[in-house]
Amino acid sequence: MHLCIDSSVIVAALRRQEKDHLSALELLRKIKDQEHIAIEPYTVLVEVTAAIRRRTGSKELATRVKNDLIELGSFRFVDLDTFSSSSAAEIAADIGVRGMDAIVIQVAKEFGIPLITLDVEIVEKAKRIVEIPDLNSL
Numbered sequence: 001m002h003l004c005i006d007s008s009v010i011v012a013a014l015r016r017q018e019k020d021h022l023s024a025l026e027l028l029r030k031i032k033d034q035e036h037i038a039i040e041p042y043t044v045l046v047e048v049t050a051a052i053r054r055r056t057g058s059k060e061l062a063t064r065v066k067n068d069l070i071e072l073g074s075f076r077f078v079d080l081d082t083f084s085s086s087s088a089a090e091i092a093a094d095i096g097v098r099g100m101d102a103i104v105i106q107v108a109k110e111f112g113i114p115l116i117t118l119d120v121e122i123v124e125k126a127k128r129i130v131e132i133p134d135l136n137s138l
Helices: 007-014 021-032 042-056 059-071 082-095 099-111 120-126
Strands: 002-005 037-041 075-078
Touching (some): 002 021, 007 021, 037 042, 037 099
16 A cells, blocks of 8 residues: 655654554554555655654764665655645645645645544644545554
8 A cells, every 4th residue: 555654653653752653663664564655755754854863862863764764665755846836835725734744745645645644733634635544544
């Protein structure tokens, strides 16, 4: 199954202290084992790297996480071009989400794939635009 994974899920998988760590970690294992393919905007790579650096204080760990995500063949990163930027901006204007959240929603919508997130605001605002299954249902 193809999925779009919000950075909140990836960060939760990588840090034991995060809520829903075990469920997020299990999903990340399934992606690593290619049971699922993650189609991601490059902004998720930036957000995850930044979150790991901020939360751990470790530049080395943040860099390793970035490199590992890039090297995983089951993570496919897509560019932000004129079309997707315009579409994400329309989503942001329409439902009132943050910019980076609009980009993730746009990718899920463009590829017709479910969006997996732990962000309650995204769930509430984007559920009429994209499918948002519960993390534990995967």
